[in-house]
Ligand SMILES: Nc1ncnc2c1ncn2[C@@H]1O[C@H](COP(=O)(O)OP(=O)(O)O)[C@@H](O)[C@H]1O
């Protein structure tokens with residue numbers, strides 16, 4: 025510890041830096057397997073826990089403003105962790121025979137693109153590898169034979185093009201899909217100007233191509249893919265509000281753990297130096313029991329408060345002492361806690377302090393050899409099926425105990441979406457296990473750790489929480 029610094033100053037100083045507990049797994053990336061067989065979850069299973077870039081697809085009719093919207097998003101983000109890939113780059117170059125009859129060539133049909141190559145490119149980027157993207161010339165209808173554009177692996181990949189939602193394999197690689205929706209007349213006017221000015225075409229050929237190929241393909245392929253969009257932006261690049269919202273969303277994603285991008289129901293409470301400091305203290309094996317309990321309690325309280333924020337509410341109006349109306353919300357009444365004995369009991373006081381008179385049930389899962397878990401005790405409120413349940417256990421490790429407890433709650437009639445699992449630290453393995461099995465349940469945690477070791481202990485972790493909290497570790 026530096027001279028003159030107090031213990032707490034030192035801890036806070038040491039806590040600065042990475043947002044999560046050593047989670048940049050950049051070194052653990054492995055190469056993708058066959059792109060056609062790759063869905064987001066398949067990639068995950070094959071590569072264990074690869075870094076997961078956030079992939080945004082931007083589609084829309086020709087000249088709708090896709091490229092403009094992407095450029096604005098990238099400008100506003102002002103972040104080097106974003107790269108743009110254009111589907112246009114993957115146009116197949118025309119053969120001499122095709123070039124001779126270019127007016128009969130349909131550039132708006134899915135077959136005009138080398139989708140396999142596009143897929144491979146996005147898979148590589150997703151797997152953390154850089155790629156060489158072809159350079160396409162709209163005047164010669166060919167690819168540059170000797171030069172490529174190098175695109176480096178990045179945290180956000182934006183893929184734009186008229187047909188990026190058409191192929192299901194390409195579509196499945198996307199975490200967010202945006203459709204730029206611009207009036208057909210406006211698009212045609214822009215297309216005429218762009219193709220005559222930038223692409224060396226004459227007006228007649230533009231109109232002919234539009235009527236023969238562009239419009240029919242829009243109706244057959246582009247418009248039907250609009251239904252896959254998560255966000256529809258009317259008016260393209262002029263829609264500053266939509267672009268601001270998207271930029272905001274991407275910023276949030278950039279700050280999130282990769283697992284939160286995969287599982288939208290996993291919430292990690294916003295990290296602050298106070299929270300990092302508390303983690304630093306409770307993870308320190310030299311800490312006194314008193315301090316361990318004190319800082320664990322502080323953290324637990326934060327997790328509980330955050331978890332309560334995910335409960336449904338009803339609007340409520342009250343009259344303030346000034347005689348004015350304040351429109352607020354009323355807490356969810358049908359609520360209970362369930363602690364997984366023994367560690368989960370450490371979280372009960374925080375829950376009681378936040379929810380006056382709350383009922384708290386218990387589940388004991390006894391470890392039965394190495395092969396699994398065995399439930400040996402449960403005491404739950406009789407009307408639990410009507411309640412939202414806050415399930416308490418400070419450490420999510422393999423996810424076996426949690427899954428068994430959740431299974432029991434569901435058997436008792438609790439709706440999966442009514443369960444919020446609160447913990448202090450979660451291992452990625454536990455998150456995968458619980459979220460894949462119970463996709464509509466929510467997990468609220470304060471940090472996601474690196475992994476489990478061979479003994480199924482969370483690393484870096486904090487040891488046997490129950491023993492440390494209840495003083496049975498000597
Ligand atoms: N909001 C806008 N107002 C005027 N012109 C625009 C606007 N958005 C795009 N353009 C122009 O229209 C043409 C097509 O836009 P672009 O972003 O390239 O569309 P897309 O990538 O969907 O084909 C370009 O020449 C561009 O400069």
Ligand SMILES: Nc1ccn([C@@H]2O[C@H](COP(=O)(O)O)[C@@H](O)[C@H]2O)c(=O)n1
Pocket residue numbers: 085086087090091112115131132161162163165185186238
């Ligand atoms: N050699 C080519 C290749 C493509 N096109 C047209 O480009 C359009 C797609 O690009 P946007 O930026 O408009 O999305 C598509 O509609 C093709 O007709 C072309 O004219 N010549």
Ligand SMILES: [Mg+2]
Pocket residue numbers: 090091
């Ligand atoms: Mg474009």
